[in-house]
Amino acid sequence: GGRGCVILCAAGNANRPVNGAVDEKGWPNNILGDRTKWLAGFAVHPDVIAVAASTSLNKKAAYSNWGSSISVCAPSNNAPPGTWLPETGFIATAPEVTQYLPGLGVFTADRVGAVGYDPGDYTNTFGGTSSATPVVAGVAALVLSVNPRLTAREVRGILEQTADKIVDSEPDPQLGNRMGNYDPNSRRSDWFGYGKVNALKAVEAAVRKGGGNPNIGGARFSDISGHWAQKFIEALAAGNIISGFPDGSFKPDDSLNRAQYAALLVSAFSPIPSVPATNFIDVSASFWARSAIERANRGGFLSGFPGLKFGPNQNLTKTEAIVSLVNGLELKGSNLDVLKVYTDRSQIPNFGLSAIAAATALKIVVNYPARDRLSPRRDITRAEISALIYQTLVAINRARAIDSPYIV
Structure with a gap:
């Protein structure tokens, strides 16, 4: 099949x-x-x-x-x-x-x-x-x-x-x-x-991924109790899409680099190759995320920079994350007027306008602490990417909606 x-x-x-x-x-x-x-x-x-x-x-x-x-x-x-x-x-x-x-x-x-x-x-x-x-x-x-x-x-x-x-x-x-x-x-x-x-x-993880209940509690991390993104993080962990660190923490407010994001994309969406692979000069054959980077690249989620560079250790911005999800899943666009909901819409880079509009219309965007403030140029955190990934799964009918006051 x-x-x-x-x-x-x-x-x-x-x-x-x-x-x-x-x-x-x-x-x-x-x-x-x-x-x-x-x-x-x-x-x-x-x-x-x-x-x-x-x-x-x-x-x-x-x-x-x-x-x-x-x-x-x-x-x-x-x-x-x-x-x-x-x-x-x-x-x-x-x-x-x-x-x-x-x-x-x-x-x-x-x-x-x-x-x-x-x-x-x-x-x-x-x-x-x-x-x-x-x-x-x-x-x-x-x-x-x-x-x-x-x-x-x-x-x-x-x-x-x-x-x-x-x-x-x-x-x-x-x-x-x-x-x-x-x-x-x-x-x-x-x-x-x-x-x-x-x-x-x-x-147990396979049962969860199929929508079943293995009769145990959801995943728990030592540092997310009461965190604004706790529900999103635990839902992804229950689906075996994300994991924490060996010490039992998740570090929700740490930033995320492009290599880590590629690994998360592969886990969440299992990208199907649609374009030829790019041989990035800054991703060695032994680099831990090489396979994930290649799969995310060939699936249309992530491209590189001039000079055949990928920037694996470069932090990911919120705009880059949203553009990646919309492009990789080929989500349909929306009228740019929807961006008026954001008080800082003037800070959105031109390359991200249509993608962010599409993501907003699909209720993919999650903003904390203020729902009307996007902070498009700021490095995205592990909590924020968890919320975006989960809302994207909801948008493509692969997850059930979660009630959160921070969903735009």
């Missing part, structure tokens, strides 16, 4: 980047040495959910591959890393890991009799990213079982946004890397992606 196929791939068990280079040394007969490039071709595909392995103790599995393409992780065993080379067959990667590696394998049904991992019909030692990946695939199947209308991208978004933020601050026992903490902007880590998959939270 055009919703796409959910495809998962194991990240690999060499304790190497899925796409990157490592200074190799200590391999037998110098099979590998110097700066060596590594690539897990399936795992880095943008439409594949790449799965890493944590241990039963919420630590990195010593063998698990890592990098910016990791989506989520799941529990598996722990063991020294290894890989397959044409010259040697399977071989442990260098340098040798000799320390004790705690962590239990996955208990699962096995092939009947001696042809499986175990002489019996079950095994308790199934491991590697090969056992982590079917765990995530099973959760994806549960998600689709309660909401079969989800697209493949929406399933991926639910898995990522409901994952548990497990943290491993210890150095990797083989290479000494420390990648078990989460970037404050992207809220992901190279070891665990967006975190350890959580079946219960993922299923």
Whole structure:
């Protein structure tokens, strides 16, 4: 039905980047040495959910591959890393890991009799990213079982946004890397992606996204109680469109940059490509929001600046946000006379006049503290973008109206 196929791939068990280079040394007969490039071709595909392995103790599995393409992780065993080379067959990667590696394998049904991992019909030692990946695939199947209308991208978004933020601050026992903490902007880590998959939270989010009630309370953040945008923020969080920070806060009055906004657009609207992608010179291949920026750009929501620049860290203004939503969703225009409702309408940039008029007519615009004051040139806050996004969903019949005195 055009919703796409959910495809998962194991990240690999060499304790190497899925796409990157490592200074190799200590391999037998110098099979590998110097700066060596590594690539897990399936795992880095943008439409594949790449799965890493944590241990039963919420630590990195010593063998698990890592990098910016990791989506989520799941529990598996722990063991020294290894890989397959044409010259040697399977071989442990260098340098040798000799320390004790705690962590239990996955208990699962096995092939009947001696042809499986175990002489019996079950095994308790199934491991590697090969056992982590079917765990995530099973959760994806549960998600689709309660909401079969989800697209493949929406399933991926639910898995990522409901994952548990497990943290491993210890150095990797083989290479000494420390990648078990989460970037404050992207809220992901190279070891665990967006975190350890959580079946219960993922299923509850899928039920909400389909308009159902999973019989639990809405999302709550520590710093939005009594905030003017609380209803909008909680509604988007309940729909698994936005999330807060690891400390439980939402930071509603913080500004929003263009990269963060692109990620929010993808989560809310799953843009369908309509124009060729722009290769922005200031968005590197490893930038945390590259995929979201490309999807928002190709979907018609966000364009760049002269010189093939996107400005990912540039704050978004309220006018830019409204123009983006109207253009990306191709919302119909309105007579500019509607702008007379704003006392500061003279401050609206010319490029935003028709879009703001259309958004006003559709009741998308939300102004706080004064409904008649737009503040079109000011940087938009996380609370304001939440209100705009929610009202846009209402306008396209994807959300129920919320009663607020600040809706224009």
